Every structure is written in C-alpha cells, then in structure tokens.
Amino acid sequence: MRYLVWIALLAGTLSAALAAPAEKEAPMTATLRVTPTRARPGEKFELRLTVTNDGQREERLLFRSGQKFDFTVTRDQKVVWRWSHGRAFTMALEQITLKPGESRTFEAVWEQKDNAGKEVPEGEYLVTSVITAHPEIRAAPVKVRVAVAGPK
Numbered sequence: 064m065r066y067l068v069w070i071a072l073l074a075g076t077l078s079a080a081l082a083a084p085a086e087k088e089a090p091m092t093a094t095l096r097v098t099p100t101r102a103r104p105g106e107k108f109e110l111r112l113t114v115t116n117d118g119q120r121e122e123r124l125l126f127r128s129g130q131k132f133d134f135t136v137t138r139d140q141k142v143v144w145r146w147s148h149g150r151a152f153t154m155a156l157e158q159i160t161l162k163p164g165e166s167r168t169f170e171a172v173w174e175q176k177d178n179a180g181k182e183v184p185e186g187e188y189l190v191t192s193v194i195t196a197h198p199e200i201r202a203a204p205v206k207v208r209v210a211v212a213g214p215k
Contacts, residue, residue: 090116090118090119090122091115091116091117091118091122091161091194091200092200093114093192093193093201093202094113094115094202094203095110095112095190095192095202095204096113096205097111097207099207100205100208102207102209102210103209103210104175104182104185104211105174105182107172107175108172108173108175109170109172110146110171110172111169112132112168112169112170112194113167113168113169114161114166114194114200115165116161116162116163116164116166117164118163121160121162122160123158123159123160123161124160124161124196125156125196125197126156126157126158126159126195127195127197128152128153128154128157128195129152130147130150130195131159131195131196132146132169132192132193132194132195133145133146133147133192133193134146134190134191134192135190135191135192136173136188136207137188137191138183138187138188142178143177143188144173144176144177144183145178146171148178149178159196169194173190175209184209185211186208187206188206188207188208189206190204190205190206190207192204
C-alpha cells in the first residue's frame with residue numbers, strides 16, 4: 064500500500080511538471096552593425112552592438128564585472144583582435160534595466176590591427192559580438208573584407 068501512495072505522488076508530480084509551461088528566455092535581442100563591411104587597408108571599421116528588450120515587461124541585464132560587451136574579429140577561426148584584450152574591468156556586480164522597447168548600444172572601432180598592434184593582411188574577417196550579461200546575449204556575426212581594389 065505504501066508503494067502505491069509513493070507511485071501516485073510521483074505520477075502526480077511528474078504530470079504537473081509536464082503540464083507546467085516551459086520557462087522562456089528573457090526577450091532580449093542583440094544586433095551587430097559594422098560600417099563599412101568592405102574597407103581598404105588602414106581604414107577603420109565602426110562596430111555597434113545594440114541590445115533591445117522586445118518583451119512586454121522590464122528586464123534586467125546582470126553583469127559579473129564592469130565589462131558589458133565584447134567584439135571579436137577572427138580569420139580562419141583564429142582570433143585576430145578582441146576589443147577587451149589588454150583592458151581591465153572592475154570586479155563588481157552590476158545591472159542594466161531596460162524597459163519594454165528600450166535599447167542600449169555599445170560601440171568600438173577596429174583599426175585593422177591584431178592584438179599585437181600589427182596591421183592585418185587583406186582578406187575576409189568575421190566580426191562577432193556579445194553582451195557579457197549572465198546569461199550572455201549574442202548577435203549574428205558580420206563578415207567584413209579588407210581589400211585594396213574594388214568597391215567598398
């Protein structure tokens with residue numbers, strides 16, 4: 064009899080868990096814009112990462128440090144440049160609150176140099192970005208090209 068009670072309790076708990084709506088992720092989206100997407104050697108790429116609250120209620124972005132975002136440039140899946148490379152950030156918990164429809168934009172410039180400060184060669188690069196909140200929010204990557212000839 065005791066086992067039947069336990070089985071009934073377990074079955075009830077399981078069916079309640081299955082019937083409960085799945086927890087949704089925060090309705091935050093990130094968008095990366097790179098201007099231009101094609102440039103001559105030595106020209107700068109402007110990077111803009113925007114996070115938007117697409118939800119119906121206020122949302123909080125929780126950060127474990129003073130770093131709010133990062134940009135990374137790769138070529139052939141190898142990191143060439145990272146915005147945060149060599150930077151120091153405060154070790155403090157921080158948060159940003161976004162109302163419904165509100166956005167926050169973070170900007171940086173990539174001067175076509177690697178993390179050692181050397182000019183990068185011509186070719187195609189991939190720019191990625193992340194809002195470093197917990198959990199992270201990533202934007203779709205953008206391909207850029209460094210080339211001497213051809214239209215921008």
